[in-house]
Amino acid sequence: MDMQLLVNLTSKAWSLKILAQLHAGIPGRQAPLIGSTGASRSSFAASLDHLFHLGLLERNPGHGHPLRPEFRLTDKGKAVAAMASRIEEIVPDEEAFAVLRRSWTVPILAVTGTPSRFSSIKSGLGPVTDRALSKSLGVLEEREWLRRDIDLSQRTPFPIYLAVNAGLNINQAISAGVR
Template structure:
């Protein structure tokens, strides 16, 4: 996500500037680039540069997703919250909890998430105050209900606006 946001912000598509601005290790950076190319979000710029130092550019699909990634990065003001964003289920859970949802409703929207992974993500997001857990006492037995809050709400809003 960080690479997409950097390209959207105007960072040159060569590996050296992207690597230095992303702060990732070379191995993680190379894996991320390969994954983004496989997803069809990035492509090698065929008319540029040396074969050993390729330049990358966003595909049309990548441009849309990079705009969302830029909004997500802009919503995260503290450097300490970066690791939370990089967790596998943080962003999808925030997107699913844009409006108040029960655990089961979030799980149904994120089909491949396990109960344990969802529970851990919800706890981590609560600790960072990106998610609020309230108890719905109108149900018997009372059930917890989750909703994105603060920076988590801004991230959820950016994602859900892109869906429309």
Template sequence: MDIQMLVNITSRAWTLPILSSMHSGVAGRQAPLLAATGAGRTAFSQSMDHLIALGLIERNPGYGHPLRPEFRLTPLGKTAANLANKIHHVSAEEDWTLLRRSWTLPVLTSLHTPRHFGDIKRNLPTITDRALSQSLKSMETRHWVCRSVDGAARPPKSVYSAVNTGGLISQVSAPEVNFP
């Protein structure tokens, strides 16, 4: 999977929990997935529509009632669901509030090695400076990212590294993603 696909997947809050739940065997119907993820109906519906548009899930033909359809993972969806499940296993329940934010996972994935702000931005071409800065600050507050200053560089530059839970998530997701 490429980094742009990961950015697209994480642009909706509940896509990763839905993919992880489907990978672990939760039935591909609305009620079981709602119970497994804890999402609200509207946000869940928007996330499902987004996953269908990305080609990660599809309606299971011949199964389910028209008002209560059943869904299944596509081949590309199985790859994404496997990654979501790995991330779910290395993180705690309280970590999912931060992981549901749009840029958290793509930024952590690009931090598989220590990087400068500009290097992270080059790996994620569609991210704005403000969004990157806010993501790094929120992850630094949770102790997922460590910021140090490279005093040898002129002017001094900040170096960001994924640590603790952020480091685990980064090491799980980075091998699965191709950068430009």
């Protein structure tokens, strides 16, 4: 998957959940989607608008009231929604899925399918700050979705990170998705 799209997609907390719910057949109206995602109205609206601007959703012509429009997935959105659905199947419980709503979690898991140094993860993600990346790596390590090893083969030892357990499954779900 295009990393820039993945970073943009996950910058809003409920984007993956909304796409997964639409892929599962939940009607593209606000009330059913809010009910199935558990999001607040304001954060849900921001995520829905974000998906619309990314070109993953479009208004369903001829359906819905002007003040309560109905949305449907675009062709690009269908492929991304299938990926979001695969991720949701891997992490079905809400407490664990809350970790996926954090901005950098999914992009980090996408680039750590092979052992990676901090600097290569950062360069693969683009605009992430050292602090945000470090904090996200720590959260993923606590969840045991990411393993941190120390490479002693060089003169200066350095940590390497690798997606494991559910983190590796999420990495594979992303890799199998949009290309």
